[in-house]
Amino acid sequence: MAATATTEAPVFDKKTWMGGVEPMKVSYGKLMMWFFLISDTFTFSALLVTYGLIRFSFQAYDPAIHGEFHFSNLYWPIPEKVYEAVPFLHGIELPLVFVGIMTFILIFSSVTMVLAVEAGHRMDKAAVEKYMLWTILGGLTFLGSQAWEWAHFIHGTDEGTVIREIVNGQWVERTIFGANLTENQYGPPAFADLFFFITGFHGTHVLSGVVLNILIFYRTAFGLYQRRGHYEMVEKVGLYWHFVDLVWVFVFTFFYLV
């Protein structure tokens, strides 16, 4: 490159991209990851906005009208009454404890991910491998927890909920257990539908994140990034993994807390 010193130095207009420099001072891959994440934000927002719209269009639970809280398809349930089970502690009411543990697992796996990115900056191959493994473990634990949560939600409580419905012009009482896309013991069927769609869509993201993390771990272990001279792939997949954690923060608030 030194041989071309006789040519004039290119004049860069700051307002237009002339090539050679990185727009917004990030590499192509990272910029595209940001744009993908923005589009993914819209998808998750659409799901959460739909949740808000449908929830507001239903009767809210009101102690003055409905008396003491019980599951009913007449009003939207209180989330902490729905999510109160913890594995191995059958029959004990522990509202939001399990989902809280899941939240901490995901936040912690986000921390180990950012530690892997930091180790990559220092070209510390062993540390990148170690932290990627912890991140993969966190992701798998979260997925396992969510599988249990789904199984419990579908299976239902021991007592079930008695609903009244009109069959062939007659009022019939029937006990339903758990929830699926058409029936829901915890509240209106739409509540279960949104639970499956929102946590399922997020869980699919966690699953693809874990697959990507395993790929990154594999390529780190075989020294690909060490030979390439930088660990930018860890950063890019890290952006995705943090996004998955970020979405969970919103799902946790708007689905489980509010």
Place this chain on the structure above:
Amino acid sequence: MADHSSHHHNTEPGVIAEPQTKAIWKTFIILSVLTAFEFLIAFTLHAGFLKTSIFVLMTIVKAFYIVGEFMHLKHEVKSLIWAIILPCIFVVWLLLALLMEGGFIFVAR
């Protein structure tokens, strides 16, 4: 050769620098404390406008730390920060509009 200006190679080949993880653990502690605080609020306050506002505020603060520190957006150039934040502001608009719409549907049926 592409110039990887976004990577700070502060090491000679073969020498691994000391980890700089203070900011990471600080962010983790903030996120954990906020989540614990959310739990406290969940069981001490009655459902209502105040409770919901605290939850929304806590969520935005947590999102700020995850996006700003973990995703490093705080340290990127301004044009990238705005390219991410501006579309999200329109999402908030959509959310508020459709929440009101949901209220109208409830009244109508």
